[in-house]
Amino acid sequence: MARYTQKPLDISKVLAHSTLASQQQQVSLVQQLNKVLADVLQLEQLSFCQVSCIRDGRAIILCASAPWLTSLKMQRDAILDNFRRKILPDLAGIEIEASPNGQISKLQLPVAQKNTHQLSDSAASALRSVAQNSEGPLKQALLKLAQNADPQQPNSGKTKPG
Known part of the structure; x- marks a missing residue:
């Protein structure tokens, strides 16, 4: 009978380098950035804009309309400063874009759904x-x-x- 010659790997070490772990880190980072964005804009909940992702070292903020886009662009420096100070010191910048459909979807996590x-x-x-x-x-x-x-x-x- 053949025996295994290798000790089983710890599952946390195996999953730490998976794409799931990197996506989970990305989602967590985006949630933190959205909280900071709400603080900067002095809002309890973001309904007209949200940080959607981080691409090429830049945070992408989507807005529901052109007026909100203009308003956020005027506050770009304050937003970027807070993002760098509180979460990502090496953030290259932010891009503020209007959402193509004019609506911002709420960030849903499959983990938070009830079984x-x-x-x-x-x-x-x-x-x-x-x-x-x-x-x-x-x-x-x-x-x-x-x-x-x-x-x-x-x-x-x-x-x-x-």
């Missing part, structure tokens, strides 16, 4: 039985997954003491 899948009863019972023999965070995660089987069930996610 709407429901498990079969047999899968949920299997998860609960594994959770009985587990401890700590793994047990809690398995019980939470098992609750997706039938949210109306009163004992969903509960295990017998023992």
Whole structure:
């Protein structure tokens, strides 16, 4: 029987160099820039503009209309200064563009969406039985997954003491 000669790699190290990790960093950076942009414009929520991405070392800001484009261009230096001071010291500049369709879509993260899948009863019972023999965070995660089987069930996610 052949044996493995290499030790298994840590999953966090494998995923750290993936495209998913770099996209996640990009999304996080864009969210931070949008918060700073809202602070500079003294708004609670950005409804007419947003930082859409970072391309070639420049932050791209999309606006919903030409008047907002003009307004942001007049504040370009203050925005760039705040971006450099608070988040990206090596930011080359910013580009402010009008959105082609005139609407700015809200940034949606697939991670933030609620799980709407429901498990079969047999899968949920299997998860609960594994959770009985587990401890700590793994047990809690398995019980939470098992609750997706039938949210109306009163004992969903509960295990017998023992």
